[in-house]
Amino acid sequence: MITVGIVEDNVKIRDLIQRYLDMQEAISCKVAVDSVEEMIEHLKKYDNPDVLLMDIQLPGMSGIEGIGIIKKEFPDIEIMMLTVYHDSHKIFDSLMAGASGYLLKHTSLPEIKESVETLANGGAPMSPQIARKVIQHFSNNEKKEKPESNLTPREQDIVNGLVDGLSYKLIADRFDISIDTVRAHIRNIYKKLHVNSKAEVIAKSLRGEI
Amino acid sequence: MITVGIVEDNVKIRDLIQRYLDMQEAISCKVAVDSVEEMIEHLKKYDNPDVLLMDIQLPGMSGIEGIGIIKKEFPDIEIMMLTVYHDSHKIFDSLMAGASGYLLKHTSLPEIKESVETLANGGAPMSPQIARKVIQHFSNNEKKEKPESNLTPREQDIVNGLVDGLSYKLIADRFDISIDTVRAHIRNIYKKLHVNSKAEVIAKSLRGEI
DNA sequence: TAACAAATCACATCATCATGTGATTGAAAT
């Protein structure tokens, strides 16, 4: 008997999947909540399920953040994502955090059931398309391929300064320009990268997105 | 029509797979050789297949070595391994070299056919067991340099919020705590990491230093 | 010659961050 827990904030989806899984002969699904925090509280008090189905976008802590915490305290629980996100960063972050499966939300109920069984049996369920992204992401990571960036050389200088943790004033000092020049470049950089803070710029840079 | 090539030094296996695939309505398999060298010669002279099935252990160059060379000269060819090896190093090396699929030799002929189709359609065919090894290998790789961090769970939450580009206010909202609580955690984090700005924290986190 | 892009600089306002100091509560360890 495989016991399953679900963290999904969409009530209809959660209830549907819970009822379907709980009806299966070899599966029991007694806990389905809408936040990581709630699930952690439950795990502390009751017997742990064998596997967890986890969404990413949740109230409070994200599913990805939750993986790390749950795996730390309950390392025997196998976690599989069930989410709408199919961009490789979400996939990568989930798997790196400790998830062992990744399903997209259009996955049919029979396929979810089969994936739960695969997960419980030591496999890592994911579609071939997801698998392709995983391979590409890991190998891109390993190869450190820098994507094309439309930042000018000076803008790239400014980004490097941000990544080095420098304030606007220190960047201005480094390049012997005025702080208002730095600000102007920053504005252009934010526009090109579609962000609104240096934190986002730094993250994009260190993730290899510029 | 998917055209397939095979590099397999076991004559019986090679002929069996070639005949089975060539009989399929949507698949044509006109070339099956026993070494990488032979396949490369063939690719230079004739139309290239869409996908290649490749063993690892071969006379002369290994399948893994062959991947790199073939992908370099014929980047549009999709390569899938078909081998007895299921240790994670072989799997990893194959995928890193450019293979997009990995099957074990006990895979049935219908499954091989289906995998060829999946590969041609942009997926990465592999069993859940292989996928699990891929994830574990990659994440062990990435985590090898992850140092022990003395941040408390809540501090780690706060760091994750910073890395996600959130302001103190948004982090407070995410965890349903006050902004002054966030500030207090930030102060502790800066002290532990010996930094003075969120930029430095974000950089340390994304560089795997916490 | 004119247009354009990159780089530069200024002034302004409001929000956020960094830092300091002080405090309470609950759980765990001694």
Place this chain on the structure above:
DNA sequence: ATTTCAATCACATGATGATGTGATTTGTTA
């Protein structure tokens, strides 16, 4: 029972960041 630690919250000040608007200079391109 006491101490320690983690988590929480408050108030304060000065610095930094985000954003808006306006401007000049230089080199390149059409």
